[in-house]
Amino acid sequence: MIFLYAFLVGGAICVVGQLLMDLFKLSPVHVVVSFVVLGALLDAFGLYDKLIAFAGAGATIPITSFGHSLLHGAMSEGHEHGYLGVAIGIFKLTSSGITSAILFGFLVALFFKPKG
Amino acid sequence: MLNDPKNYSENIKPFQPKIPYFMNCLKAFLVGGFICLAGQCFQTLYISLFHFTKQTAGDPTAATLILISSLMTGFGFYDKLARFGGAGSIVPVTGFANSITSAALEHKNEGVVLGIATNLFSLAGAVIVFGVVSAAVLGMIRLFIEQIF
Numbered sequence A: 001m002i003f004l005y006a007f008l009v010g011g012a013i014c015v016v017g018q019l020l021m022d023l024f025k026l027s028p029v030h031v032v033v034s035f036v037v038l039g040a041l042l043d044a045f046g047l048y049d050k051l052i053a054f055a056g057a058g059a060t061i062p063i064t065s066f067g068h069s070l071l072h073g074a075m076s077e078g079h080e081h082g083y084l085g086v087a088i089g090i091f092k093l094t095s096s097g098i099t100s101a102i103l104f105g106f107l108v109a110l111f112f113k114p115k116g
Numbered sequence B: 001m002l003n004d005p006k007n008y009s010e011n012i013k014p015f016q017p018k019i020p021y022f023m024n025c026l027k028a029f030l031v032g033g034f035i036c037l038a039g040q041c042f043q044t045l046y047i048s049l050f051h052f053t054k055q056t057a058g059d060p061t062a063a064t065l066i067l068i069s070s071l072m073t074g075f076g077f078y079d080k081l082a083r084f085g086g087a088g089s090i091v092p093v094t095g096f097a098n099s100i101t102s103a104a105l106e107h108k109n110e111g112v113v114l115g116i117a118t119n120l121f122s123l124a125g126a127v128i129v130f131g132v133v134s135a136a137v138l139g140m141i142r143l144f145i146e147q148i149f
Helices: A002-023 A028-044 A048-055 A064-081 A083-089 A095-111 B005-011 B021-050 B058-075 B077-085 B093-106 B112-119 B124-148
Strands: none
Touching: A002 A028, A002 A048, A002 B021, A028 A048, A028 A064, A028 B093, A028 B124, A048 A064, A064 A083, A064 B093, A064 B124, A083 B124, A095 B058, A095 B093, A095 B112, B021 B058, B021 B077, B058 B077, B058 B093, B077 B093, B093 B112, B093 B124
8 A cells, every 4th residue: 555655746846847837937946945845845744754754765765854864864963962063964864865866867977978 | 919928928828838737747756656555564564564553663664765765876777767757756765865965976976976976865955954943943933932931
């Protein structure tokens, strides 16, 4: 069942992004940026974890989960070290994603020729 | 008045292509849904085969999708997918990896350091900046509220 929910929720989040692009003429970067802020906002109220429990990868693969993970890491260290912990922990959960994006992006750019 | 600059946006309306709202949304839904479905398949695979827990399986899942989408960008497939899927290919984490790889590829002829390395985050940088700023502000506010109550 989790596979169906992942498909439906992930698709629905993308439809919201498409509507923002078509109706409000936002650029793709604006859409992605607003989704990241939205993910952090939803996590601040504890709502995003419920969506992840319901939809699995349908909630963790869209970029909204980037904002959610940033805040989650910041809060887990923040509970231990106070306000400084927010800065310590902010990349705690997202570091693997950012590292792999930099690493693979760099290597692909190094070995492939630009197309189109 | 045809040449009235105030009515310009009204006057050009008949000459602009109509946006197929429904088809765009359907395509975005299908492409985005399938990317998330693929992510769910990888996640289930990592949990059952490599003993990841539900919490830790997100890291290798995202890394796998990022690797696939970087390679697809290199081969030029992701551009075709983006032309079809619109937001369905931009909103998932694969779109983040695509923006990094394509920006680096585009500036490759300027050199490895000045071209690839400096332009890697020319699009994705906005995501990280706004993510970090909003998470830091919200994190401090939440910490402040939790300390009061």
